Amino acid sequence: MPCFYTYRYFTETISGSNAEFLTKAANRVGATLSNITEGYRVSFNTGSTASIIRGDTSLTISTTDATSLNTFMQEITATSLQSSLELQGKSVERSESSGQIRLLVTE
Numbered sequence: 001m002p003c004f005y006t007y008r009y010f011t012e013t014i015s016g017s018n019a020e021f022l023t024k025a026a027n028r029v030g031a032t033l034s035n036i037t038e039g040y041r042v043s044f045n046t047g048s049t050a051s052i053i054r055g056d057t058s059l060t061i062s063t064t065d066a067t068s069l070n071t072f073m074q075e076i077t078a079t080s081l082q083s084s085l086e087l088q089g090k091s092v093e094r095s096e097s098s099g100q101i102r103l104l105v106t107e
Contacts, residue, residue, distance in 0.1 A: 007064050008064060009062050009063070009064055010062070010063055010064070010065070010066045010069050011060060011061065011062045012060070012061045012069060012073050013055075013058050013059070013060050013061075014058065014059050014061065014073075014076060015057070015058060015059075016054070016055070016056075016057050016058050016059055018059065018076055018080055019054075019059060021076055021079040021080050021083065022040060022042075022052065022059075022076070024079050025072060025075040025076045025079050026042055026072070028075050028079070029044070029045075029068075029071050029072055029075050030044070030045040031043055031044045031045060031068075031072065036051075038051070038053045038054065039051065039052045039053045039054040039059065040052040042061075042063075042072065044065065044068040044072075046065060046067075046068055048063060048064065048065035048068050049063065050062060050063035050065070050068070050069060050072070051063070061073070071099075074101060075101070078094070078101040078103065081103065082094060082103055085103070085105055090105050090106065090107060091105070091106045091107075092104070092105050093106075
């Protein structure tokens with residue numbers, strides 16, 4: 001009797017300009033980032049993986065692990081925002097608590 005598995009994929013699309021933050025975000029969540037022909041592969045410390053495929057102006061991230069994807073996306077957003085604020089000359093202090101990332105910004 002054949003056995004069929006159904007996999008549910010979770011996908012997020014981000015701007016291609018956020019590619020520069022992928023390595024830092026992966027390191028902060030305990031994952032490794034490696035180059036593949038189509039883009040990148042993220043190996044999370046949970047054992048799951050994600051594919052990041054390059055588009056014309058965007059990156060599409062797909063995985064079967066929603067929790068790891070959400071954590072990774074939160075980290076990409078925080079890292080991108082922190083970099084943008086620092087480029088504007090603002091002082092940014094980062095802290096983490098209960099799975100939340102907080103950025104304290106001072107002029």
